[in-house]
Amino acid sequence: MTHRHIVWRPDEPQVARCLIGGHRAPAPGCACGIHAEPSLEVLREQGLCMAPAEPLVLGQVALWGAVVKDDHGLRAELGYPSALSLVTADARPEPGDLVALARYCGEAGTATPAEALGDIAASILAFQAMSR
Ligand SMILES: [Zn+2]
Incomplete structure (x- = not known):
């Protein structure tokens, strides 16, 4: 499940739908x-890696079908991790x-918060975890 509560099922491409306009996405x-976002650095700068997800999963996604590049980064019709x-x-x-994640892409890795988020974001995330 993503931070927006969208469930991605193993072996099934995610198909985007527009919930606002009702048009093809x-x-x-x-x-x-x-x-x-093609750049992990841009994700870090935007703080998108800091969504308070438990557990936090960082990934790459294959996109296909209609793909648009704009101020929101890349937006696609279909995707799969x-x-x-x-x-x-x-x-x-x-x-x-890791077994659960491997159901999606064959093999899953691990990363520390500093490796995934960068040192500053990892420190903020650790502080937030201590504050709970
Ligand atoms: Zn739309």
Whole structure:
């Protein structure tokens, strides 16, 4: 499930739908579609890696069908994860977590918050976790 509560099922491409305009996604001038950013650095700068998801998964996605590039990054009609990493404080996942991720792309990796988010974002995330 993504931070927007969208469930991605193994072996099934995600098909974007516009919930606002009811048109085929992605549409110019709208924000619908499967969003992706080619640069991890841009994601870090925008704070998108800091969504308070538990667990946090960082991944690459294959996009196809109609694909639009605009101020929102890339937005696509269809997508499927091509690589996934589970972000854990010590890069030691709980048993079964990597198996669950591997159902999507064959093999899943691990990353520390600093590796995935950058040092500053990882520090902020750690502070937020301590504040809960
Ligand atoms: Zn739309």
